Amino acid sequence: MTQLTPIPQFMHFADSLPLASGKQMASYDLAYETYGTLNADKSNAVLICHALNASHHVAGVYAGDDKNVGWWDNMVGSGKPVDTDRFFVIGINNLGSCFGSTSPAHTNPETGKPYGSSFPVVTVEDWVNAQERLITRLGITQLAAVMGGSLGGMQALSWTLQFPDRLRHCVCIASSPNLSAQNIAFNEVARRAITTDPDFYGGDFYAHATVPERGLRLARMVGHITYLSDDAMDEKFGRERIESLAGDAAYGFNEEFQIESYLKHQGKKFASYFDANTYLLITRALDYFDPAKAFAGDLSAALARAKAQFLVVSFTTDWRFPASRSREIVKALVDNKLRVSYAEIDASQGHDAFLLEDERYIHAVRAYFSESVAKGVAA
Amino acid sequence: MTQLTPIPQFMHFADSLPLASGKQMASYDLAYETYGTLNADKSNAVLICHALNASHHVAGVYAGDDKNVGWWDNMVGSGKPVDTDRFFVIGINNLGSCFGSTSPAHTNPETGKPYGSSFPVVTVEDWVNAQERLITRLGITQLAAVMGGSLGGMQALSWTLQFPDRLRHCVCIASSPNLSAQNIAFNEVARRAITTDPDFYGGDFYAHATVPERGLRLARMVGHITYLSDDAMDEKFGRERIESLAGDAAYGFNEEFQIESYLKHQGKKFASYFDANTYLLITRALDYFDPAKAFAGDLSAALARAKAQFLVVSFTTDWRFPASRSREIVKALVDNKLRVSYAEIDASQGHDAFLLEDERYIHAVRAYFSESVAKGVAA
Numbered sequence: 001m002t003q004l005t006p007i008p009q010f011m012h013f014a015d016s017l018p019l020a021s022g023k024q025m026a027s028y029d030l031a032y033e034t035y036g037t038l039n040a041d042k043s044n045a046v047l048i049c050h051a052l053n054a055s056h057h058v059a060g061v062y063a064g065d066d067k068n069v070g071w072w073d074n075m076v077g078s079g080k081p082v083d084t085d086r087f088f089v090i091g092i093n094n095l096g097s098c099f100g101s102t103s104p105a106h107t108n109p110e111t112g113k114p115y116g117s118s119f120p121v122v123t124v125e126d127w128v129n130a131q132e133r134l135i136t137r138l139g140i141t142q143l144a145a146v147m148g149g150s151l152g153g154m155q156a157l158s159w160t161l162q163f164p165d166r167l168r169h170c171v172c173i174a175s176s177p178n179l180s181a182q183n184i185a186f187n188e189v190a191r192r193a194i195t196t197d198p199d200f201y202g203g204d205f206y207a208h209a210t211v212p213e214r215g216l217r218l219a220r221m222v223g224h225i226t227y228l229s230d231d232a233m234d235e236k237f238g239r240e241r242i243e244s245l246a247g248d249a250a251y252g253f254n255e256e257f258q259i260e261s262y263l264k265h266q267g268k269k270f271a272s273y274f275d276a277n278t279y280l281l282i283t284r285a286l287d288y289f290d291p292a293k294a295f296a297g298d299l300s301a302a303l304a305r306a307k308a309q310f311l312v313v314s315f316t317t318d319w320r321f322p323a324s325r326s327r328e329i330v331k332a333l334v335d336n337k338l339r340v341s342y343a344e345i346d347a348s349q350g351h352d353a354f355l356l357e358d359e360r361y362i363h364a365v366r367a368y369f370s371e372s373v374a375k376g377v378a379a
Numbered sequence: 380m381t382q383l384t385p386i387p388q389f390m391h392f393a394d395s396l397p398l399a400s401g402k403q404m405a406s407y408d409l410a411y412e413t414y415g416t417l418n419a420d421k422s423n424a425v426l427i428c429h430a431l432n433a434s435h436h437v438a439g440v441y442a443g444d445d446k447n448v449g450w451w452d453n454m455v456g457s458g459k460p461v462d463t464d465r466f467f468v469i470g471i472n473n474l475g476s477c478f479g480s481t482s483p484a485h486t487n488p489e490t491g492k493p494y495g496s497s498f499p500v501v502t503v504e505d506w507v508n509a510q511e512r513l514i515t516r517l518g519i520t521q522l523a524a525v526m527g528g529s530l531g532g533m534q535a536l537s538w539t540l541q542f543p544d545r546l547r548h549c550v551c552i553a554s555s556p557n558l559s560a561q562n563i564a565f566n567e568v569a570r571r572a573i574t575t576d577p578d579f580y581g582g583d584f585y586a587h588a589t590v591p592e593r594g595l596r597l598a599r600m601v602g603h604i605t606y607l608s609d610d611a612m613d614e615k616f617g618r619e620r621i622e623s624l625a626g627d628a629a630y631g632f633n634e635e636f637q638i639e640s641y642l643k644h645q646g647k648k649f650a651s652y653f654d655a656n657t658y659l660l661i662t663r664a665l666d667y668f669d670p671a672k673a674f675a676g677d678l679s680a681a682l683a684r685a686k687a688q689f690l691v692v693s694f695t696t697d698w699r700f701p702a703s704r705s706r707e708i709v710k711a712l713v714d715n716k717l718r719v720s721y722a723e724i725d726a727s728q729g730h731d732a733f734l735l736e737d738e739r740y741i742h743a744v745r746a747y748f749s750e751s752v753a754k755g756v757a758a
Contacts, residue, residue, distance in 0.1 A: 021630035121630040181612035181638040182604060188639045189600045191632060192646075196593040198577060214575040218568060218597065225564045230698075233560035239669065249667055251400035251500040253570055253659050257666065259560040260567045267571075280632050287636065288628055290618065319609075319698075 002078050004060025006033040006070075008100060011134055017095075018129075020288075023120040027109065030134050031093040031100025032056045035076060036084035038140070044377045045140045046087045047131065047167075048072065049148030049155035052223070052282050053274065055099035058091035059084070074357055081366035086374065087144060092134060094127045096281040104277035105206060115277075117203030122281060124151070124289045128158045132166065145373050147171035149354035150321065151282070154289045157329065160306035161291055169373045170306075171365065173313040174354035176325035177299050177332070178290040183320065186226055187283040190219035194276045203277050212276045217267030219279055224266050229317035229350030237262060299328060300335035310340040311368040313354070313361065320351040341368060381457050383439025385412040385449075387479060390513055396474075397508075399667075402499040406488065409513050410472040410479025411435045414455060415463035417519070423756045424519045425466045426510060426546075427451060428527035428534035431602070431661050432653065434478035437470035438463070453736055460745035465753065466523060471513060473506045475660040483656035484585060494656075496582030501660060503530075503668045507537045511545065524752050526550035528733035529700065530661070533668045536708065539685035540670055548752045549685075550744065552692040553733035555704035556678050556711070557669040562699065565605055566662040569598035573655045582656050591655045596646030598658055603645050608696035608729030616641060678707060679714035689719040690747040692740065694732040720747060 010029050017025040033056045038045060048058045050071070059070035059077050076082045076089050093101040096119060104119040111118075135143065146156040146167050153175025160170045179187070194200055197215030201208050228236075237259040241247050245256055255261045295301035310333055314326035323344050333340040343364040347353040353361070389408050396404040412435045417424060427437045429450070438449035438456050455461045455468050472480040475498060483498040490497075514522065525535040525546050532554025539549045558566070573579055576594030580587050607615075616638040620626050624635055634640045674680035689712055693705035702723050712719040722743040726732040732740070 021628075023630075121632075178618060180609055181616040181618065181636070182607075182609045184618070184636050185600075185604045185612065185638050185642060188634075188636075188642055189597060189604070192600065192643075193572065193597055195632060196597070218572055218575070221564075221568045221571065222601065225561060225568070228561075230559055230561045233564065237560040239557060239560065239563070239672075249400075251402075253500075253574060253663065255567075257560070257563050257567075259564050263564060263567055264571075284632065293618075 004035050005063045006060045019126045020123040021121050028102035033091045035089040038088040041378050042140050044087050045143050046089045047143050047146045048091045049152035051150040051152045056091040056093040095130050096122050098275035098278040105275050114206040124154050124158050128162050143167040145169035149173040160308045164305050164307040167308050168376050170308040171311045176321040184287050190222050193218035213271045216271035220267045220270035221263045226320045227352045232349045299332040303332045313343045315345050315347045315353040318351045383414050384442045385439045398505045399502040400500050407481035412470045414468040417467040420757050421519050423466050424522050425468045426525045427470050428531035430529040430531045435470040435472040474509050475501050477654035477657040484654050493585040503533050503537050507541050522546040524548035528552040539687045543684050543686040546687050547755050549687040550690045555700040563666050569601050572597035592650045595650035599646045599649035600642045605699045606731045611728045678711040682711045692722045694724050694726045697730045699730040
């Protein structure tokens with residue numbers, strides 16, 4: 001195995017992108033990275049879609065910055081499940097995300113000021129449309145696979161509906177056909193934490209040289225609770241006090257328990273780099289995703305357009321997107337006589353499991369790529 | 380059945396109360412209500428302990444204010460499961476709570492200013508000590524029962540350990556022997572929402588004629604999510620849009636889904652009456668409660684002091700205090716050869732179920748009081 005050292009690239013789009021909202025992105029840039037080599041007949045391309053807090057930097061490290069490891073580096077690389085010796089892998093940063101593609105913090109060329117609150121609300125379908133344009137510009141007619149976890153899995157699923165002929169395989173991990181009321185509720189708490197932070201300034205905080213740090217911290221704390229299983233949290237933190245307390249109560253309201261200290265740390269770190277408007281946009285895209293909506297809630301009818309073969313993976317302790325939600329997808333695929341492999345992994349880590357090492361999970365993805373996805377790729 | 384019309388009463392305590400923290404409450408008042416009549420041998424008294432957002436107003440309505448119904452009015456009253464024709468029922472507002480007993484918003488007689496941030500942190504054990512003083516002043520040597528749900532159940536359980544000879548029955552509903560890391564995490568999000576609100580002023584907002592409304596709203600929103608089951612939320616709100624949207628997306632960040640509108644309403648209502656410092660105090664008391672801690676985590680050893688008979692009730696969809704936590708209590712009681720009845724109710728409403736109507740639940744409590752608790756009460 002050789003360590004990948006990708007170089008982030010940017011593609012400019014001058015043709016406006018029509019959005020689900022009825023608005024347009026007049027022009028925009030997408031940040032992306034590629035790993036491996038596109039083969040002669042361009043049949044070996046795999047697109048990786050990211051979730052809330054990730055980017056085009058999927059695998060490897062940047063030259064001279066070996067701490068900055070791609071978010072799915074355990075999955076994508078030379079000799080890894082998505083083997084870059086065999087596949088040409090593309091990571092794209094979505095429109096509105098704060099890691100390089102055009103986002104609310106960027107200057108709106110029409111006004112000369114940051115987009116801020118004027119950045120349009122984008123949907124999963126809008127992102128897939130933007131991704132398709134980039135894929136097309138790379139000369140790829142049909143992707144070997146589109147793969148993603150969580151919100152990334154929703155994009156992979158949406159590819160099979162928006163562009164059924166443009167991909168052969170869909171790998172949809174720890175995802176859901178839509179958000180439950182509880183999922184939306186958690187998103188709403190995070191959004192209200194941000195929008196009611198006096199430093200948010202209605203989304204135009206850039207002009208005030210500040211960021212709604214309090215809101216972002218709270219948003220991340222809430223998020224983290226939903227990423228971990230109750231059991232994983234108990235195993236990792238339990239009721240342990242922070243070391244300086246030596247097991248005793250301090251009878252105050254500062255951090256006393258390890259879990260409080262962990263959440264504080266995660267919140268602080270997140271607020272130092274994540275954009276508040278991006279948080280609103282991405283959670284709203286999650287809320288809106290619901291391919292069955294136009295079919296009176298009938299997911300089987302919604303997936304009738306799909307032509308891809310599927311790998312669906314879920315994790316038993318994921319209570320954000322429980323296995324039952326993945327099984328809904330599997331059922332709808334089976335109803336349409338589509339080929340689907342389903343792996344329900346008995347992992348303890350909750351939703352986060354899709355980013356972690358689990359031998360059975362890693363093996364399931366590896367086997368699917370080497371045995372199924374590779375079949376359609378010229379040697 | 381006659382409708383109860385209780386009158387809130389106040390009892391002043393001039394003898395200082397030593398607290399778990401090492402501090403003292405020099406003097407304080409407790410608000411309480413009573414229902415029914417104490418019998419001649421004072422054997423029919425039942426103490427009801429409240430949870431986060433409740434008070435001494437357990438049952439009935441105040442004269443001339445028939446909207447203000449007690450929080451457990453379906454459980455306590457004439458002809459009801461805790462039958463006030465037979466039992467003398469006492470509701471007490473805990474120290475630090477904002478419904479009448481001495482609390483952070485009250486004037487500290489030593490300074491002439493509101494206690495605010497100087498109000499001492501109190502524990503479940505402190506509350507039980509204060510309750511015991513009030514019971515003693517009422518002339519009651521032994522309570523027929525102590526009963527509570529959620530945090531109230533923790534107080535009932537603690538009574539059996541702090542004053543094993545002062546009660547015959549403990550009714551512990553939808554409770555837990557301690558908080559899990561996830562429980563603490565949710566409390567911490569709520570606390571940080573409050574303490575980072577610029578209107579909190581370190582707990583001394585009273586002097587600024589403001590309240591940390593943003594923080595309180597967020598705290599309540601998070602709380603509400605944990606009170607309801609995922610299924611109950613889906614059944615009640617699903618992915619329904621608010622009426623004015625007629626099912627469409629508005630492509631913005633205001634409330635669009637019914638669940639968002641519900642949480643906003645609940646948050647706003649709560650912030651209009653609940654005290655921010657009380658929220659901190661009560662969640663901290665929850666965090667700290669852990670009778671097994673002094674016994675190296677061995678709950679059976681911790682409960683060896685108990686002498687009461689028990690009714691333990693849990694609800695299958697309660698994910699805040701899952702049935703498995705109640706079963707831990709039951710196991711520890713059985714280990715000590717204590718008499719315990721356990722009802723695990725298959726209810727859909729989550730933690731909130733303990734406050735709602737469910738025929739099997741209501742019946743279990745009714746049967747326990749009429750068949751077990753009543754046995755020790757003189758006719």
